[in-house]
Amino acid sequence: MTESTGGIDFEDEDASGVIKKFMFVNRKAPYGTIYALESLEVVLISAAFDQDVSLTFMDDGVYQIVKGQHTKAIDVKNFSPTYRALEGYDIEKLYVEKESLEQRGLTEADLLVDVQVMSSAEIAKIMSEQDVVISF
Amino acid sequence: MLHIVNKSPFENRTLDSCLRVALNEPGAALLLIEDAVYAASKSGSFESAMKDALGKVKVYALWPDIEARGMQDRVIEGIKMVDYGGFVDLVAEHSNCQSWL
Numbered sequence: 001m002t003e004s005t006g007g008i009d010f011e012d013e014d015a016s017g018v019i020k021k022f023m024f025v026n027r028k029a030p031y032g033t034i035y036a037l038e039s040l041e042v043v044l045i046s047a048a049f050d051q052d053v054s055l056t057f058m059d060d061g062v063y064q065i066v067k068g069q070h071t072k073a074i075d076v077k078n079f080s081p082t083y084r085a086l087e088g089y090d091i092e093k094l095y096v097e098k099e100s101l102e103q104r105g106l107t108e109a110d111l112l113v114d115v116q117v118m119s120s121a122e123i124a125k126i127m128s129e130q131d132v133v134i135s136f
Numbered sequence: 137m138l139h140i141v142n143k144s145p146f147e148n149r150t151l152d153s154c155l156r157v158a159l160n161e162p163g164a165a166l167l168l169i170e171d172a173v174y175a176a177s178k179s180g181s182f183e184s185a186m187k188d189a190l191g192k193v194k195v196y197a198l199w200p201d202i203e204a205r206g207m208q209d210r211v212i213e214g215i216k217m218v219d220y221g222g223f224v225d226l227v228a229e230h231s232n233c234q235s236w237l
């Protein structure tokens with residue numbers, strides 16, 4: 001600690017670019033509530049902080065990344081193409097729970113981004129390894 | 137009576153409650169809107185419940201909501217699509233309606 005910084009040590013480990021594992025858990029359908037869009041906004045912001053970011057889609061959240069969304073007639077922004085841009089922000093860990101897909105009669109081929117389909121048990125493991133889990 | 141449901145059947149018991157009641161009424165109609173249109177999609181957990189409903193009442197789904205959610209190629213056969221004008225017609229044709237919120 002130094003006098004000149006008012007007691008704040010800028011060489012402290014917490015301030016020197018520690019990378020934490022952040023997982024965003026998406027469980028809501030895309031247009032019925034604002035959660036899906038808000039999650040996507042926060043994910044894009046998190047990309048600016050060079051953290052280890054992953055996204056999990058489960059329950060109705062899997063509907064966020066279904067192909068073929070056309071929202072012109074409901075007069076709402078179609079934000080689904082944005083998921084395809086996440087790769088450009090180095091967000092490439094997209095996990096989808098297999099059980100959620102199956103309940104909804106969906107397969108990986110129905111999704112508009114490349115994902116890793118995982119069982120509930122595999123999701124549980126990867127979730128437990130996170131530093132921060134943010135749920136939408 | 138026209139029964140209108142707007143909640144995803146996977147997240148909420150609204151559709152089950154609606155069907156439990158509405159299927160007793162000959163001449164009832166069910167309209168799926170917003171997130172309830174997911175109930176109209178093939179090969180999911182609700183396909184058998186919807187097929188059962190189709191045998192007893194008329195079932196409609198709001199096309200703009202189907203299209204927004206990318207469900208246009210997955211709709212169970214027998215469910216009729218309506219646009220906003222058709223929605224208004226259904227409300228006008230029935231003596232009363234209930235929105236199952």
